[in-house]
Amino acid sequence: MSGNQPVSHPYMANSLPDIKQAMLDAIGAASIEELFEQIPKEHRLQKPIALAPGLRSEVALHRELTDALSKNESCEENLNFLGAGCWQHYVPAPCDELVRRTEWLTSVFGSPSSDHGRNQAWFEFCSQIGELVGMDMVGLPVYSWGCAIGHAIRMTARITGRREVIVPAAICPERLSVIETYCEPVEMPSHITVHKVGYDPVTGMLDLDDLAAKLSDKTAAVYVENPGYLGVMETNSARIAEMAKAVGAETIVGVDPISLGVLAAPSDYGADIIVGSTQPLGVHMNTGGGTGGFIATRDEERYAREYPTLMISITETIEPGEVGFGLSLFHQTSYGMREEGKDWTGNSVYLWTIANTAYLALVGPDGLRELGGVILQRARYAAQKLNAIPGVKVTFGDGFFKEFVVNFDGTSRSVAEINKALRAHKIFGGKDLSAERPELGQSALYCVTEIHTQGDIDKLAGALQEVLS
Numbered sequence: 001m002s003g004n005q006p007v008s009h010p011y012m013a014n015s016l017p018d019i020k021q022a023m024l025d026a027i028g029a030a031s032i033e034e035l036f037e038q039i040p041k042e043h044r045l046q047k048p049i050a051l052a053p054g055l056r057s058e059v060a061l062h063r064e065l066t067d068a069l070s071k072n073e074s075c076e077e078n079l080n081f082l083g084a085g086c087w088q089h090y091v092p093a094p095c096d097e098l099v100r101r102t103e104w105l106t107s108v109f110g111s112p113s114s115d116h117g118r119n120q121a122w123f124e125f126c127s128q129i130g131e132l133v134g135m136d137m138v139g140l141p142v143y144s145w146g147c148a149i150g151h152a153i154r155m156t157a158r159i160t161g162r163r164e165v166i167v168p169a170a171i172c173p174e175r176l177s178v179i180e181t182y183c184e185p186v187e188m189p190s191h192i193t194v195h196k197v198g199y200d201p202v203t204g205m206l207d208l209d210d211l212a213a214k215l216s217d218k219t220a221a222v223y224v225e226n227p228g229y230l231g232v233m234e235t236n237s238a239r240i241a242e243m244a245k246a247v248g249a250e251t252i253v254g255v256d257p258i259s260l261g262v263l264a265a266p267s268d269y270g271a272d273i274i275v276g277s278t279q280p281l282g283v284h285m286n287t288g289g290g291t292g293g294f295i296a297t298r299d300e301e302r303y304a305r306e307y308p309t310l311m312i313s314i315t316e317t318i319e320p321g322e323v324g325f326g327l328s329l330f331h332q333t334s335y336g337m338r339e340e341g342k343d344w345t346g347n348s349v350y351l352w353t354i355a356n357t358a359y360l361a362l363v364g365p366d367g368l369r370e371l372g373g374v375i376l377q378r379a380r381y382a383a384q385k386l387n388a389i390p391g392v393k394v395t396f397g398d399g400f401f402k403e404f405v406v407n408f409d410g411t412s413r414s415v416a417e418i419n420k421a422l423r424a425h426k427i428f429g430g431k432d433l434s435a436e437r438p439e440l441g442q443s444a445l446y447c448v449t450e451i452h453t454q455g456d457i458d459k460l461a462g463a464l465q466e467v468l469s
Helices: 017-027 058-069 093-099 116-133 145-160 174-180 208-215 237-246 257-261 334-340 352-387 415-423 456-467
Strands: 164-168 194-199 219-225 250-255 273-277 293-297 312-316 324-326 404-408 443-447
Touching: 093 194, 093 352, 116 257, 116 293, 116 312, 116 352, 145 164, 145 174, 145 273, 145 293, 164 174, 164 208, 194 208, 194 219, 208 237, 237 250, 237 293, 257 352, 312 456, 352 404, 352 456, 415 443, 415 456
Parallel strands: 164 194, 164 219, 219 250, 250 273
Antiparallel strands: 273 293, 312 324, 404 443
């Protein structure tokens, strides 16, 4: 070992030449090149990557990373109006305190019998989400809202035996990409065709005529969001569910759980499967991470047998008044049957259920109602302030929650130019929609939550007026 000369990181043993050779000898390969010969040459890098010289100490590495990270600016020192799938909500201190406790950080999995406390915490999460959305059965969360939609669509395909799904055209591009991945390429035997339904250019809601034209006896499910990606409340949701049911299709509703303090639960207007993000419930944005997606249904066997997620049950024990918590329907998951399971899921977001549970317990039903009302009021105030600026127009001015579309066509400035200018005022402007939704022109999606004060909104309006003058 003394003769080894590090080529990258001295504390990474596998970077040492003689250890690499020992590994090659053990597997019977003559060279590292031989390991990758099955990869076509056109898919491989043809020249070395221009990397900086390897750092020889952790002190140097720490300094390098600190310098690099110092170039970033966060939503702590800047006023943020970005949302579009990862939102800035207030996170109560107990949420952070609980998720940092070693009981949760170290309990990744373990055996069902040894993790009684973990199972109870998971059960509480499922119970709270079930009560919030008005459903009886909730699985543990998957990686993201998009993943939850993908799993739900595949559930409906297995339930109905059909291979087509209808989704809104005005959906978050990231969620759509995940959906299309879950529905697989057309060459695959399990391919599910995705049809996109347009929206009313005046209201922003789903075009019911377009939906009617695309519904058929091949439709496994109709997916709708309320509120939608563009912030619009879908007041036709009950009618959409009726139209889906008329052709024997399932209705999947995507929802922002924060909105359910003021909006009806999707189960009240015909949802069969409810999905949504868990990130607004006590989880920081974490540079775009910290996301999770839940799936909820009625407690019916036809749904229960198609869940790919871990499920938690409660039952009485032999001690009167004592209950136990454990995994159920384990065999049908990828944990129980690997590739033969209903679908492949991951376990990386289970820690966030602790934050979600703490958040919902702290806020409670009355708090959610108050929170939803505050968001509605502040978002409407912001829309009115921006709409009053010459050349600026709020596109869908009625019935939005938290997010709304702002059009800048009348200013002769692009969203990119405006957002760059706002950065000088230490403001992150709305998400630029001009490339993904060209029919909306130079528009941005602005997000207002309970963290924004009247002063914050007035500062945004003043900065915009200065930028556009």
